[in-house]
Amino acid sequence: MTATEDHAGGPGDMLPGLRAVVDDSRAKAAATRTRRAAEAQPAAVDPVARVLVDVQLAHLDRPFDYTVPASMAESAVPGARVKVRFAGQDVDGFVVARAAASEHPGRLAPLRRVVSAEPVLTPEVAALVAAVAERYAGSRSDVLRLAVPPRHATTERQPSPPAPQLAADPPAAGEAWSAHEHAATFLTHLASGGAPRAVWNPPPGADWPLLVAHAAALTVAGGRGVLVCVPDGRDVERVSAALDSVLGPDHHVALTADSGPAQRYRQFLRVSRGAARVVVGTRSAAFAPVRDLGLVVIWDDGDDLHAEPRAPYPHSREVLLLRAEQQGTAALVGGFARSCEADYLLRTGWARPLVASRDHVRASVSVAVVPGEDRAIATRVPSAVRDLVRSALEQGPVLVQTPRHGYVASLACERCRTPARCRVCAGPLLLAGPASPPHCRWCGHQELGWACSECGHRGLRAPVLGDARTAEELGRMFPSTTLRTSSGDHVRSSVADRPEIVVATPGAEPVAEGGYAGVVLLDTWLTLARADLRTDEEALRRWLGAAGLVRPGGRVIAVGDPAHPALQALVRWDPAGFADRENDQRLATHLPPAVRLATVTGEPGAVDDALTLLAPPDAAEVLGPVPVEGAGSGEVRLVVRVPRALGASLSHALGELQRVRSARKLDAVRVQVDPPTL
């Protein structure tokens, strides 16, 4: 409507209803004019907003300046979500800072809209996101997606109830930690606001969630916040319960992937608003905006669940260590096992060991290894194991750990034991389930009418079986004992203190109230049979994880080769010595963590371009490109490694590669720094 039309007829000519509409539209037009004017008018104080725009392109991964309209002066705070015009499009972004002036020589565009004045990206987390992006040669926008959960407007409108008052007297942490040498020093520093850093290996049977809760309570009593990262939801539950028992209810939040968007955002806001000072969660929690962070804890850092599967694939341990460094916090890198990376922290002097004395460990558990009996005998349970189970059942529950289905080695002829091989490619045959035909592990060919190449027999046997068959076998051996299984999609979180047998796959072991009277580790040779860099480290981690659930004075028995170094480390309960020796080997063979290693994967042409663009440090070793293993993707992979001290320059070179590649519109390649497997 134009001004002329506006005044075309007198108001008296109009019907009352129509007149109201016109008045209303006039008022709206006026309001629009004033709003436009206000927008054109920049804010009186700090009229420049530095904005991180959510754009995928690597070379645009830096802040851009916008003017802050006066109307947004109060709401466009650092950390707020905004919409801005960028390269002709409306894109999302975060305000990372406000400034009095801009370095940018051209005209600045105004912020389009403040989506929410809630400061969800704190300066500390923004700095962490930048460091993680740099470390993993990724973009900040990718890391931001991992760090800040999606907004939930309804939830945001609700206030976050503050945590109740702390009990005046936090329970004695020193007593809980008394089995550990040097614990008093560590805890004293922690309580007084210091930043002690430790690699922590509790003795078998230790109630580690309770120890974490005590360390957290000391930190909170000293006026600082705590962040705990654990591998999975069950561990979150355990630590959560321990925190409730030590701190009282409502002092912490639990962040897990499987809560819905509203619940997730509510918990996030409780943290960012300072209503809760302690956070426990799975890997995404590593970015939680805990106020005045004083302590970071990672439990079982060797578990591959800590490795983020989305670009740029950061590992919780590295995120937390970067954070401890940036924010000057204390750190606890804990687990029954000691990862090579944790051992490296001790070698460089970055952290100190926090472990129980040998005497205490010896008194806590006895571990034995027995060789497997003749495989022709149709049982996997040697008599020594049977005896241990029988006597342990008189005291309480018994845990039996059995390798997963996925680890089943090749099938063999039922009669002559000749390994069954694929007729197409001679790969090993596997059984996916009881009803499906055997298939080849290499080419996937389904073998319908298999017959043994040696004797012509048509029956197959699996030399090693999954948890269901193990349970069956044990059921026949102990017919009057209750038998439970925990694996795959029916994971049990705990079992009562009753004489029963619990068969579980690695990582799915239930906790026993009061601990297991006995722990049995079956088929250890199978876990060791995988061909991977970390096979031995991973095998020992799994065994220690199960054996750690034993009660003080309980017994552990493993079936396998007593001469194997990993099993010897188990018998001596020596995660430290094992990690140390393993790291010596890594050093000699130029493998992580002694070196920093990265891969570049993609189409052959794209990887070729990347290779010419990459300017790695002089000492870098470039291997490949070689075709990626696994059925015909056609992709190739480049491996680049440098001495550990040059890790940062390698990361930087790879980041630069991605920026140049993206600016020149070359085909994408996937860069992975510290890939968990190779």
Next chain:
DNA sequence: ATGACCAATTGA
């Protein structure tokens, strides 16, 4: 990415 801009190339 997307759009702007410039230069070289093509067609009448």
Next chain:
DNA sequence: CAATTGGTCATG
């Protein structure tokens, strides 16, 4: 000589 295409550059 204009129209078209391809490359480079910036994005606030």
